[in-house]
Amino acid sequence: MKSFSELTGKEKNTERLRWVCVPIAAVLGVFxxxxxxxxxxxxxxxxxxxxxxxxxxxxxxxxxxxVSGILTAAxxxxxxxxxxPRRRLATAIVLAGLWSLEALSSHVLVHLSxxxxxxxxxxxxxxxxxxxxxxxxxSERSKAGRQ
Numbered sequence: 001m002k003s004f005s006e007l008t009g010k011e012k013n014t015e016r017l018r019w020v021c022v023p024i025a026a027v028l029g030v031f032x033x034x035x036x037x038x039x040x041x042x043x044x045x046x047x048x049x050x051x052x053x054x055x056x057x058x059x060x061x062x063x064x065x066x067v068s069g070i071l072t073a074a075x076x077x078x079x080x081x082x083x084x085p086r087r088r089l090a091t092a093i094v095l096a097g098l099w100s101l102e103a104l105s106s107h108v109l110v111h112l113s114x115x116x117x118x119x120x121x122x123x124x125x126x127x128x129x130x131x132x133x134x135x136x137x138x139s140e141r142s143k144a145g146r147q
Contacts (some may be wrong), residue, residue, distance in 0.1 A: 002040065010069035012079075014085075015085045015086075018083060018084065019084065019085065019087040020090060021083050022080045022081075022084050022095075023081045024076075025079045025080055025082075025083040026076045026077070026079050026080030026083075026095060027076075027086075028079070028106070029075040029076060029078075029079030029080075030072055030075055030076050030079075030133060033071060033072055033075050034072070037068055042128060061101040063122075065124075065126045067105075068119075069121060069124045069125040070093075070124060070125070070127070070131075071128070072086060072136075073096075073103070073125045073128035073129040073132060074128050074129070074132035075093060075097050075132075076090050076099050076129070076136065077095045077096050077099060077129050077132035077133055077134065077136065078132050080092075081095060081132075081133075081136045082097045082136075088136055088140050089133070089136055089137045089140050092132065092133040092137070093133050093134035095129070095133075096129035096130055096132065097129075099125065099126075099128075100122075100125070100126040101127055101128040103121070103122045103125035103126055103129075104122055104126075107119070107121045107122040107125070108122050112127070
């Protein structure tokens with residue numbers, strides 16, 4: 001792959017456009033996954049009118065939240081990194097860091113002044129983002145080995 005300085009004007013513009021598309025693809029991937037999850041997962045307290053509300057079990061709620069957290073973090077990292085024109089592993093690491101910071105702020109920092117911080121939810125999402133970055137690293141390594 002040619003370095004950026006060796007590219008023609010049209011190739012440079014195309015590469016710049018792909019870099020602009022990295023965060024857009026990452027956010028769109030999360031958005032699409034959340035829309036699909038809204039259709040697939042039933043609301044926990046959906047009841048017929050007049051029936052007693054039964055709370056969902058803590059395990060089921062934690063399991064669904066964990067799976068959706070891992071998938072969301074992975075989609076964010078993988079969609080953004082696969083859109084990048086070069087240095088996909090570095091892009092995946094940056095995106096995993098950004099997702100981990102977002103998870104830290106939404107699950108821990110918001111609750112420090114009042115309420116209980118959700119350290120486990122933060123950890124699950126951070127592990128999902130890091131795992132996606134590792135998957136990108138392995139895919140890039142295997143691609144380099146085949147060439």
